[in-house]
Amino acid sequence: MKKVISIFVMVIAFTLTTNAQDNMMKKGSKEAMxxxxxxxxxxxxxxxxxxxxxxxxxxxxxxxxxxxxxxxxxxxxxxxxxxxxxxxxxxxxxxxxxxxxxxxxxxxxxxxxxxxxxxxxxxxxxxxxxxxx
Incomplete structure (x- = not known):
């Protein structure tokens, strides 16, 4: 059960980090234009x-x-x-x-x-x- 929770937490953390990076890139692209x-x-x-x-x-x-x-x-x-x-x-x-x-x-x-x-x-x-x- 602990492994399942650990994997779930890692997936959530990875998703949040990816979304944050995507948003930063979009914002940076707008400023670059x-x-x-x-x-x-x-x-x-x-x-x-x-x-x-x-x-x-x-x-x-x-x-x-x-x-x-x-x-x-x-x-x-x-x-x-x-x-x-x-x-x-x-x-x-x-x-x-x-x-x-x-x-x-x-x-x-x-x-x-x-x-x-x-x-x-x-x-x-x-x-x-x-x-x-």
Whole structure:
């Protein structure tokens, strides 16, 4: 009877360990599929004027290179009214404003094929094109 219980305990332990490893691998795979896009702002401009990406999941990393005040990041579908916050892709907002000579990241943003526009209303940058192929 003790051997049966021992074998049963070992099978349960093996099953739990395997499930935990599978879950870790799935989680790691999801994180591996997210790419970080670094964009730098200087006074009144982004240094990257056009960006082309593939469909997928992205985190935007925004750097404030001596602008002298806080900056942010707005991403919208091309052709929508940028002045209306309901058109902003909110997951692309940085999680907090980007202080002078600091860097902040957005949440994960899923982009489908199409054209987008990015800009910073706090730094009064032009609107730049982001194309997803």
């Amino acid at each position: 997210v790419e970080t896009i670094s964009l730098e702002q200087t006074k009144g401009v982004f240094t990257q004027e056009n960006v082309t990406l593939k469909e997928g999941s992205y985190i935007f990393e925004i750097s404030n290179n001596n602008v002298g005040h806080d900056v942010g990041f707005v991403l919208i579908k091309k052709g929508t009214d940028a002045s209306k916050p309901e058109n902003h892709i909110k997951t692309a907002y940085v999680t907090e404003v980007v202080g002078n000579n600091k860097t902040q990241k957005s949440n994960i943003t899923v982009l489908e094929k199409g054209e987008y526009v990015y800009f910073c209303p706090m730094n009064l940058t032009p609107q730049y094109t982001l194309t997803v192929e």
